[in-house]
Amino acid sequence: MKSSSSNNKLFGYRAQAIVEFAIVLPILLALLVGIFEVGRLIFIYAAVNNASREAVRYASAIGREDSFGYEKYRYCSGIEERARKSAFMIPSPSITIMYDNGPSTSSFGPCNYPNGEDPDISVDTGDRVVVTVSATYNPMINLIPIRSRTITSSSARTIIGILDLDSVTVSGGGGASSTQTAAAATLTAVAVSSNTAIPSNTPTATATVPSPTSTATVPVVIITFTPLPTNTQTLVPTFTPTRTPTVTNTPTITSTSVTGCGNITHSSISVPGASGNKSMSMTITNPNSYSVTVSTVQVTWNSATGGPGSSLLTLQGASLGSTFWTGSNSTGSLTITPSTTLSIAGNSTTSTIIFTFDKNYQATGSPSITINLSTPGCESSPIKSP
16 A cells, blocks of 8 residues: 555656646746847848948959959959858848948949949049848748848948059150159258257365274264366357258150050941831941050030931940949030040050940931040140041
8 A cells, every 4th residue: 555655656756747748848948049039130130231331342442353354343253252252151142242432422323334344434533333242031930920121231431442543654864764653753862950058067076084983982083075166168059061062863754655546446336227226326447566655535416306206316435344424415416525545555465445325216317436645745636437
């Protein structure tokens, strides 16, 4: 009887533990799942934030990309690759690359060239690149009330990589010359040396003779001798040399005239007509070993009836490797002075000048393109078609 009662008590304790565990288990699971999901949410937030910062830091850096020589601020695929590397644990983040002229200004872009730099992106000193990265958080276990949400981080940074210096020839003494990237050099050295020494000598002598000490009882004698000379010498030599050499070196800058500008060839003006293209273009081949600089571009087009159904045709942009003019002009004739240095590469490189309109250019009329050059020796050899 006694053994049976002990067994019943043991079974009762076990049943009680199972019931308590069943009551606590949902709370424990909710706590563990909550820690896991909140950790995932914080991780995605940090990854998105770091991705936008890393991408905009790369896009605003000075210089060109090492592998292909693209300008970093418009190397779309390179900027996107930096963002994806930083957020590699996120499956498919959304990345948008835009530009603006500073805080509280409207943005333009986007930079979306898939395999290199976007030639349509044109910025100036002080403009910013803005990278926005977004990712969606979805809970893996719907045990706690955490809903799906989109986490977005946008970072902006001023572009410091716009730097264009022209090579010039600096002539020095003895007929020697060297190529430097500078407008002028002025060296001024001014050295002033001043030395003033004012030593002062005032001797004062004080002698004290200590008294001898003896075990006998004798009076102590102290003799003090203080000579006080009446003459006081003060030497004040003053030496103030002043030397002011001024060295000014202003090298003479001489532009070297080139030859062979008349060998530059071009194609006829291409107007797609009814094919539905909004642009007019012309290719240029420079066989020389040097590049030439463009001073002005003159263009005429059929603005009155060039659009579909003989409608008005408005010029909106011009590019030669990069965009050098944007605006709105429907006069049919325009002379453009590029705001930045515009060059045509040499070594038989083919360049294409493109004019973009607001509508399809269908009725061609009699378009013309004249490119005036500022390279010394090429001023009288414009590139002109027809």
